[in-house]
Amino acid sequence: MLIEQISIFVENKLGRLSNIAEVLHNNDIDIRAMSIADTKDFGILRLIVNNPKKAEEALKKHEYTVSLTKVIAAGIPDKPGGMLIMMKSLFESQISVEYMYAFLSRMDESAYVILRVEDNEKAVEVLKKNGVKVLSSQEIYDM
Amino acid sequence: MEKYYNKNIECAPLHEIEALQSFRLSSTVRHVYQNVEHYRKKMDEAGVSPDDIKTVDDLSKLPFTLKQDLRDTYPYGMFAVPMDEVVRVHASSGTTGKQTVVGYTQGDIKIWSEVAARAIAAAGGGKDDFIHVSYGYGLFTGGLGIHYGTEQIGATAIPVSAGNTSRQIQILKDFGSTIICVTPSYALYLAESIREMGIDLSEFNLKAGILGAEPWTDEMRDEIEKGLGIKAYDIYGLSEIIGPGVAYECSEQNGMHINEDHFIPEIIDPDTGEVLPYGEAGELVFTCITKQALPLIRYRTRDIGVLTREKCSCGRTLIKMLKPQGRSDDMLIIRGVNVFPSQVESVLLSMGNISPHYLLIVDRIGNRDTLEIQVEMNDEIFSDAIKSLEEMENKIKQAIESTLGISAKIRLVEPKSIPRSEGKATRVIDRRK
Numbered sequence: 001m002l003i004e005q006i007s008i009f010v011e012n013k014l015g016r017l018s019n020i021a022e023v024l025h026n027n028d029i030d031i032r033a034m035s036i037a038d039t040k041d042f043g044i045l046r047l048i049v050n051n052p053k054k055a056e057e058a059l060k061k062h063e064y065t066v067s068l069t070k071v072i073a074a075g076i077p078d079k080p081g082g083m084l085i086m087m088k089s090l091f092e093s094q095i096s097v098e099y100m101y102a103f104l105s106r107m108d109e110s111a112y113v114i115l116r117v118e119d120n121e122k123a124v125e126v127l128k129k130n131g132v133k134v135l136s137s138q139e140i141y142d143m
Numbered sequence: 144m145e146k147y148y149n150k151n152i153e154c155a156p157l158h159e160i161e162a163l164q165s166f167r168l169s170s171t172v173r174h175v176y177q178n179v180e181h182y183r184k185k186m187d188e189a190g191v192s193p194d195d196i197k198t199v200d201d202l203s204k205l206p207f208t209l210k211q212d213l214r215d216t217y218p219y220g221m222f223a224v225p226m227d228e229v230v231r232v233h234a235s236s237g238t239t240g241k242q243t244v245v246g247y248t249q250g251d252i253k254i255w256s257e258v259a260a261r262a263i264a265a266a267g268g269g270k271d272d273f274i275h276v277s278y279g280y281g282l283f284t285g286g287l288g289i290h291y292g293t294e295q296i297g298a299t300a301i302p303v304s305a306g307n308t309s310r311q312i313q314i315l316k317d318f319g320s321t322i323i324c325v326t327p328s329y330a331l332y333l334a335e336s337i338r339e340m341g342i343d344l345s346e347f348n349l350k351a352g353i354l355g356a357e358p359w360t361d362e363m364r365d366e367i368e369k370g371l372g373i374k375a376y377d378i379y380g381l382s383e384i385i386g387p388g389v390a391y392e393c394s395e396q397n398g399m400h401i402n403e404d405h406f407i408p409e410i411i412d413p414d415t416g417e418v419l420p421y422g423e424a425g426e427l428v429f430t431c432i433t434k435q436a437l438p439l440i441r442y443r444t445r446d447i448g449v450l451t452r453e454k455c456s457c458g459r460t461l462i463k464m465l466k467p468q469g470r471s472d473d474m475l476i477i478r479g480v481n482v483f484p485s486q487v488e489s490v491l492l493s494m495g496n497i498s499p500h501y502l503l504i505v506d507r508i509g510n511r512d513t514l515e516i517q518v519e520m521n522d523e524i525f526s527d528a529i530k531s532l533e534e535m536e537n538k539i540k541q542a543i544e545s546t547l548g549i550s551a552k553i554r555l556v557e558p559k560s561i562p563r564s565e566g567k568a569t570r571v572i573d574r575r576k
Binding site for chain 1: 238520521522525527528529532533554555556557558559562
């Protein structure tokens with residue numbers, strides 16, 4: 001129940017993100033969610049797209065450094081308390097979160113959170129047990 | 144009142160200096176011909192025998208010595224005495240981690256102490272002074288060179304060595320340092336730190352600085368003199384010749400007097416090897432005429448300079464050299480440390496998986512040299528976690544620091560962003576003027 005996320009190394013220079021967007025556009029890649037982690041000199045752009053393998057190939061052809069990472073897509077009720085259920089259950093099972101970012105869907109009233117954790121299998125189990133929805137790749141890409 | 148350490152020599156009439164040089168040159172050439180295979184071979188090839196070297200004018204008959212010759216005979220291949228007569232070795236950084244090794248007999252150490260003492264006296268130093276030695280102590284000749292000069296002159300040596308700025312400032316204040324021996328960029332840094340700490344210059348006893356190991360401009364001198372409340376004197380040296388003390392600035396602060404009774408200087412055209420007249424710029428060449436362990440003959444320094452015998456207001460008659468204007472090879476001097484681009488290359492390559500495409504950006508920010516090393520990202524070393532990339536930057540930074548002895552900023556850049564070239568790659572962008 002894990003999904004593939006694309007991570008792209010981006011130098012902190014004007015025009016880099018625009019260039020990446022163009023490559024994705026030219027290859028019909030649809031972005032589901034995105035986040036950028038930044039330091040002073042570079043950033044890592046993380047994307048959930050409808051066709052990760054195709055996106056990876058296209059970006060690599062344009063000399064970008066890209067890697068695929070397995071992450072969790074969790075669905076929680078989009079109202080106060082939603083985040084608490086998720087974070088508390090992970091905390092109680094001692095699961096550490098590397099990073100996360102959220103997005104909404106037009107399809108229903110849930111909020112979705114992409115999580116990278118240190119133990120994927122355990123996290124999926126814990127989340128499900130606590131009533132948090134965990135999406136499959138198909139479900140995410142079909143949104 | 145001008146202070147001299149050895150007035151007899153420093154103010155000697157020219158004909159006396161030349162007579163001394165001729166005598167010393169011919170006995171040194173005999174000494175190396177007999178004891179150093181490299182020189183015997185070179186002289187035989189050139190058809191020159193020690194008997195042909197009678198006066199200073201015969202100097203140009205002798206072959207040049209290059210840094211490569213020392214590397215090829217690493218470590219002790221060019222020493223002219225048996226090792227049990229060598230009481231000290233020093234080394235300077237070389238390419239691919241191999242240093243240039245130099246050696247001294249007890250007599251050589253005495254010579255070194257004498258020439259360093261002359262430099263200290265020229266800066267106004269004497270028995271009553273407290274000499275704060277901020278040059279590094281160790282294989283580098285800076286610290287120990289000044290240290291022995293200090294003991295020779297009878298002043299009090301404070302062997303602080305380099306680094307630890309707040310401690311340096313505390314010692315400058317509490318120990319009553321009167322003369323600081325340090326690199327120009329570190330002197331500026333100390334001045335800035337003192338200002339930032341809000342300490343008034345009246346709390347220090349500093350009157351002078353003896354600054355060297357890296358090029359510095361007159362503008363920098365003005366800043367240092369203002370920032371530390373001292374008169375800042377230039378000193379020149381290189382370990383291959385002896386260390387600090389080959390040449391030193393006097394009260395006129397307009398060029399450095401060369402201790403030519405120990406080291407005969409020449410200026411040559413770096414392409415043809417032709418000796419150039421005084422007043423013309425060219426490559427500085429030195430011949431050691433008194434050392435025993437490693438007296439180098441016509442050593443090409445790769446520094447560009449000018450020699451002059453113009454009368455000096457300080458009264459010294461020793462020939463002067465104007466500030467070296469640059470290097471004629473790839474070596475960089477960053478904050479007083481010798482850095483070769485190829486050293487960076489070996490560090491990066493030895494770390495595995497790191498792309499061999501790198502770029503050194505050298506700049507000067509706020510009067511301090513900075514070094515940025517750009518390293519290209521690639522698939523092998525990429526990671527999805529920021530902290531892993533930062534850890535890698537740190538690993539590279541530490542490896543560079545422990546190999547080069549200098550800290551650099553590491554910047555990861557996109558693949559193919561460092562320009563490729565057909566011939567010799569541009570590894571260095573030096574933005575300093």
